[in-house]
Amino acid sequence: MESQRSFLLIGLVLVSFLLWTEWQKDYGPQPIQPVESTTELPAAANGVPSATPAPNAQSAVPEDITQQSLQDVPGATPIAGDNANGERFVTVETDALAVTIDLIGGDVVVADLKLYPEEQGSEEPFQLLQATNPGLYVAQGGLIGPDGPDSNPSGRPIYSVASNQFTLDGDTLSVPLTWANSEGLVITKTFTFARNSHVVDVSYTIQNGMTDNARVQQYAQLKQTTILPETGSMFMPTYRGSAYSTQDERYEKFAFGDFEDESLRIATLGGWVGMLEHYFVSAWVPPQDQNNTIYSNLLNNEFAIIGYTTPAVVVAPGSQETISSTLYIGPKDQETLAGLARGLDLTVDYGPLFWISQPLFDLLQWLFSISGNWGVAIILITIIVKGAMYWLTKKQYESFAKLRVLAPKMQQLKDRYGDDRQKMSQAMMELYKKEKVNPMGGCFPLLLQMPIFLALYWVLLESVELRHADFALWITDLSVMDPYFVLPVLTGASMYLLQKLNPTTVQDPMQQKIMQWMPVAMSIFFIWFPAGLVLYWLISNVITIIQAKLIYRSMEKRGIQTH
Known part of the structure; x- marks a missing residue:
């Protein structure tokens, strides 16, 4: 699993999640209602409820406010x-x-x-x-x-x-x-x-x-x-x-x-x-x-x-x-x-990931109390989250490096077995086992990090504390999209640098083109995201680049080939 494929997976998971959220609002199954009361409250034509039935109760209902x-x-x-x-x-x-x-x-x-x-x-x-x-x-x-x-x-x-x-x-x-x-x-x-x-x-x-x-x-x-007019959008549903x-x-x-x-x-x-x-x-x-x-x-x-x-x-x-x-x-x-x-x-x-979102919000609020700036608090929480997930990032990039080293042998297997998918699959599994490489080693850490990203997405979208929250320069409201699209462009550039840091071994021309255009596609997606969330992703990418360089340098010192 290559890092470029990881970017594609991130995009697909995120867009799928947002599409699923929108679909649920209109077409999702409705919750089963609790057992109804045995006491009826007749719905009056003017909106004010009738009282619980009682001896000599008046059945007439007063004029509603909308008629006045x-x-x-x-x-x-x-x-x-x-x-x-x-x-x-x-x-x-x-x-x-x-x-x-x-x-x-x-x-x-x-x-x-x-x-x-x-x-x-x-x-x-x-x-x-x-x-x-x-x-x-x-x-x-x-x-x-x-x-x-x-x-x-x-x-x-x-x-x-x-x-x-x-x-x-x-x-x-x-x-x-x-x-x-x-x-x-x-x-x-x-x-x-x-x-x-x-x-x-x-x-x-x-x-x-x-x-x-x-x-x-x-x-x-x-x-x-x-x-009422519609509010929100696919990327900022409310x-x-x-x-x-x-x-x-x-x-x-x-x-x-x-x-x-x-x-x-x-x-x-x-x-x-x-x-x-x-x-x-x-x-x-x-x-x-x-x-x-x-x-x-x-x-x-x-x-x-x-x-x-x-x-x-x-x-x-x-x-x-x-x-x-x-x-x-x-x-x-x-x-x-x-x-x-x-x-x-x-x-x-905060949606289904509220159990992650709530502690993230508490941490974000505490960091704001120290820094006095919500943008700085987002940067600090990114550093903390990425630091806590460093061991997963290390496993991810070590797996990337090992898979790149195996790329020539994988190509040999492909040349040998051609279109025989069954034999090709068996040979690949034997190669992974012999070289002690987990093909899911780069994907699994990424999947563990995605819930944190989605949970923080809802924190930045739903928390009123971030409404009109100023950061710096042109970012005067972290709860809405970047008015000049600077953060989305910088985020796309950081994804491009990550691609260069982890050159692809994919041979298929179509997949190569998809990987090349992935930073551009993600930048376009990020245009509609809250600036605070794009700031989180940008800082996360920068930290990932630094961590990847440190991880590769450590591997090379241990004599492990990384390219």
Whole structure:
């Protein structure tokens, strides 16, 4: 096995892997769903779930947010009630978030991530949630059931608020919204924000001033239009869709196409639901010690809805109860997400090689903490990985050298046996055995290194820490392709030098041409790869050249012929 063939193998394995990834997204087998709950949650035509069946439960469902004008968000639309200035929307500013809350339903309809610009160098923050079409993407929640205001047939509740503008001054900020009916039921929906955080606590305090028990049930859901432009490419595939977790499945994707085929109805302890968008995620997390029901719905064949309901609560007359959920709106920060719920950190989807990707990311992050530059961290991790794999590289190049020495004898066998493949194969095996050469000795080390390369590929593609990460000179974003194609060209040149270092003994003219053009083909592939990954490959090639020279020099000192 020659080094040039190794380059061809690398290219074929990589392209095959990426093609397989793309095929799986559209045509791959769908996961078997967990056992469905025996409690039905009828999918209402307007998107808000019906409550768990209960005595005297109201079956009517309120008007959905998509039937109410949101085109003026964040401008104000007058509504009935005693809200400050008679405005419909409440704006909340923290150091990390700029949020707009709709007083009709108390939904989060706009969320700007102030620490993450839309474009590199832009002053405009990345907008994760938005209330305008096309692109509607909102986080809804409320109380349903016999006494839940979101089950009122006249429409969703209109909350009151003391002010329409809130700004975080201390470490936390509470935004209370209040709703009351004529019978004495008072509900306070409170959003609690924290400094330098994308986590929002959402609680409902139910004060029952009625003469009968109040029966309510919490729901929380994410709604997003399915009519979205395609993101990513074959070489930089990204997932945009929903996901959820159950007691049995820590992380399960539920693509927009899945909403057309089935509706989720899953009872589980804990769990969560989310919507993913490459580097960012929104997620609702219910109390993890309760039995919740996860559901999905496709509204008007346009809006995908995924959410959950928590157990029904009965509040006695003259008493009060508080129930809550957690809303996360922000980047895929693995440490934060892992602390919120089991499996939520898996929304940073490193694919099947996550068990390699995760320690590589941890090492990369540690190296960044030392160097202060993600490009330098990539160079350092390349040196560490190549150093750790040196023994495999040594075996690989020793095998290359031995096979080159055998090349004349191989040609003699070919001349002797001609087209008799069986005798040729037997003679080759006898020659390998006599000379103590393993024909797979150069290929096996390469195959062991490929998972590391692919795992690092997903680290560089999925980790939000590398979004807009500056390196040096013209490389201002390691997560996108090199704008001037310098790194791909240098990588191709380094592959050409490796070819010269390991001249081919292949006699077939067609194979020779393939090997000669392989560096060019790989350079073209690398044009669309993230600059950080191409940087890794380039440095890896340079280190391999140095290692190969050292290995050959050591072999020559030991009297082993290398050419």
